[in-house]
Amino acid sequence: MKLDSKIPGGPIQEKWDARKFETKLVNPANKRKYKVLVVGSGLAGASAAASLAELGYQVECFCFQDSPRRAHSIAAQGGINAAKNYRNDGDSVWRLFYDTVKGGDFRAREANVYRLAQLSVNIIDQAVAQGVPFARDYGGLLDNRSFGGAQVSRTFYARGQTGQQLLLGAYAALSRQIGLGAVKMFPRTEMLDVVVVDGHAKGIVVRDLVTGEIRSHAGDAVVLATGGYGNVFYLSTNAKGCNVTATWRAYKRGAGFANPCYTQIHPTCIPVSGDHQSKLTLMSESLRNDGRVWVSKKQGDKRKPADIPDAERDYYLERKYPSFGNLAPRDIASRAAKQVCDEGRGIGDTGLGVYLDFRDSIQRLGKDAIAARYGNLFHMYAKITAEDPYSQPMRIFPAVHYTMGGLWVDYDLMSTIPGLFVLGEANFSDHGANRLGASALMQGLADGYFVIPYTIAGYLAGQKAGAVKPDHPQFGKVAGEVAAMTKRFLSINGKRTVDDFHKALGRIMWGKCGMARNEKGLGEALREIPALREEFWKDVKVLGGDLSLNQSLEKAGRVADFLEFGELLCRDALERRESCGGHFREEWQDDGEARRDDENFCHAAVWEYAGEGKAPVRNVEPLEFENVHLAVRSYK
Amino acid sequence: MSWLFDFWRSSIGGKVTMAVTGVLLFGFVVAHLLGNLQLLAGPDAINAYAKWLHDRGALLWVARGGLLVVFLLHVATAVRLSRANKQARPVPYASEATVQATFASRSMVFSGLTLLVFVVYHLLHFTFGVTNPGDFARKGNGAGGFDVHAMVTHSFSVPAIAVVYAAAQIVLFLHLRHGLRSFAQTLGLCHRRYTPIVERLATVLAALIAAGNAFLALSVLAGIVKVAQ
């Protein structure tokens, strides 16, 4: 597998300008001859579909939800970073770039991160022009707050619903293009395979989730913006529908999958309440601006939090990381929580939790000020737990939240399959081994609004428009394979439900490839997952038919892919013999702090599919750090 | 004028028509009550008032025509909107529930239809003299040489008639209460401070009108107004 990152030459500040200039353009009259298929309608997909349609391309956009507005970007709470320096607190593009590279534990591509920091500024302008109602101060200007891993206030927010407001902005832009006839929208439609013709991605095969019809769509380029794979753990903060299918099927058609082991465990989620739990709910990182994290200094302390005097509390983040305190980055805060729980100091019935306490802020600022900042989050917490966070501390615990790994892309966001572009969480590019808070929204929108509209032209300019039609034999072949798989699920008629298998997979993943990983556990996981997969194909029970709305069937397809993908994730975790960011190998640590091995692992691991039953091939893209020097990441 | 018809045909145009015609009808009801209150001032006052009205000639017919148009527009729009509403929600829930809607708001169609029947009866009774021709034909110094005072007092001395009139006022109260509240909302007049005041005022005004009318209807039976000899 050839991995050419196609990073432009020149100083890092000028690379993006250089690329924009050297990229070929498609003449406006020709643009309408090209059709681009955009899969996914979250921040990256919706912004890409809208922007490409505005330029004049024919666009078809697909999402499995009933409306493009429901993609899971909508659930992002805290905010979006931008190097505007409106606070005059020393922020700059360079500082955002630096923070993101460091936050990613030096496992991201420098040039991509720099471009992201540059574009961050435009995103805010664009969103405001669309009518996104960001929080404002009394002078009418935009407000900012701080987020983990940064010492400046550069996070723009819309109460605790920033993702919602940004997505609705992108959805509005997309809707406008749909109304104008420039985008054809296919909701309740799931992509089930990529069609590669002569080495180029020229279409997709989808299933209409209402009628069950398997359909082919041909295009001149395919853009995947299908999000992350956090649901391989079963319990995560992702939406129930989030899945790896699109990127996994692309991988099986030849796209390299990079760094699947980089998964982000978010430190502040509501703890699990029982076996019935179907998903985990995040409590925004922004809460750590005013909330203090603590556990008792004593093991097994069953006292009520209010009865534990200050002297017997361990504000462990403030103790361990005095300069960042409660705003330590996510991977570090999560690991610290795990550590105190492992020591037997966790709180609640399960001992798997820590307190996030607003007592001091409420005393300092008043209840109203806290309600104005976090009202909806407190409300949500109270709904779920039936506890009042104004009068007693929140109980929180880490949970799977985001996946930094994804399909490998070059600087132009093109995967190893020419014509197949990958945006947002679905790609691997910008966050390295750990994503800083408020950077996911930034990346999704940067990719969709400002990167793909330029870079796709460079590819399309070399392609003959409409060269492949849906009647090409390759479409028939792929559609046949998809239909056969669908039929196979329905024919097994075993004893266990799809959810049952998914939960079993989640238990393996979380137990052996979760917050801490080791050689032994990963080895076990690599034996257990294939066994589970085999059982799935023997004993799964999927009722109903294929030509109707069948939610069990939808789930079956997604879980089948997770059962394959989970193995790759564990394999990647096993092979990366170092600790970095969200990937913590117990063998490589300094007293609980991750120990990187830059000598041997300063690279992206890119997995190449070798065929059914064959071990995938591990390729590497070496990472070079010319502007931010490799250093031990310290937040002390 | 097609734009005006288009406006009427739109959902909000229909609402605005209801609100504007509704408030005009409310104005009529107020004037109607104020005029009728002269019943309390004795036979001469009410008869003089009736005669004055009658002597307006063409102006009276214009007013009557206008009122009829407003009334018909109110009814026709209500019929159109109600039908559209029924079509929009063709299937009921197996388990129906109401969270905060007032009884008045939920019974507008019922109260409206009841009032329509009542108005027809009222016209047949006092305007066309169909239902109680005996009372209607009494001569006097009122409008057109009739004795309005006698006609009203004789009718209201019959308990059944007085009770029907009074009962209609309960329906009128419900209809006006929701109608007046909705008027401001439909025309987009809303304000955190004033809207609650408007809503309270709507209840008070509706109650005053209904109470005033009911009082007149029952005044003869109560012995406050004497039956004309």
Place this chain on the structure above:
Amino acid sequence: MKVTLHIWRQSKKSTKADFAQDGKMVAYELEHVSADMSFLEMLDVLNEQLTKKGEDPVAFDHDCREGVCGSCGVVIDGVPHGPERGTTTCQLHMRSFRDGASIYVEPWRAAAFPVLKDLVVDRSAFDRVVQSGAFVSVNTGAPQDANAIPVPKADADRAFDAATCIGCGACVAACKNASAMLFVGAKVSHFLHLPQGRVEREQRARRLVAAMDAEGFGNCTNQYECEAVCPKEIPVRVIAEMNREFVRSKLVEEPPSTKRVGGDG
């Protein structure tokens, strides 16, 4: 706890507006329900049991399960999203019901929202309304700096209050007339209070109302059931604002000019 569920079961998409005959209410007994379960998790448990018995599981829309995507929503005992105010179905917990309760679960009922299966309805009418004009007509590009136009905090907050709409459709389901005016009003209000949105206010009001009417939603009779069930507690003030904007837009609307405009310039 133990509950008896009465659930609307329908196997095929409704083809005509009057779809009362397309399905029926079916009763299910469910034991060992935990008070900490969300309503949807309770349905998950039911579906697991049904599947094991070989019965078709109940189809219902859901995705984020944290109250923001707007996918979920069923009518519970006659009230969309159930008995708790300001709560989506996914955030409703079984502790809101008593042990032994009989619970009626039905899909949104509106001619504009045909049932696709069981509790799943087609809400694409909402998308089409948005496509008609609930946006600011700006292309992606390089607009002016975000702070170039200050927006009074009170205005930004009002816009935000309307913009929190999750498009779940509970307002339509609750309305005795299946009116979408809370939804559409929220779109009007969101853009009305921002200078960026005011540029197209007349056109937006006209188009949104026309699109709403074309979808076959009913009319508002000011009963405010929509407000009572809105999981984001959007106030009916937004309907008043839409009414005002629509009337205003109609009053200021001029007939199209017959003069030739522009030229080759």
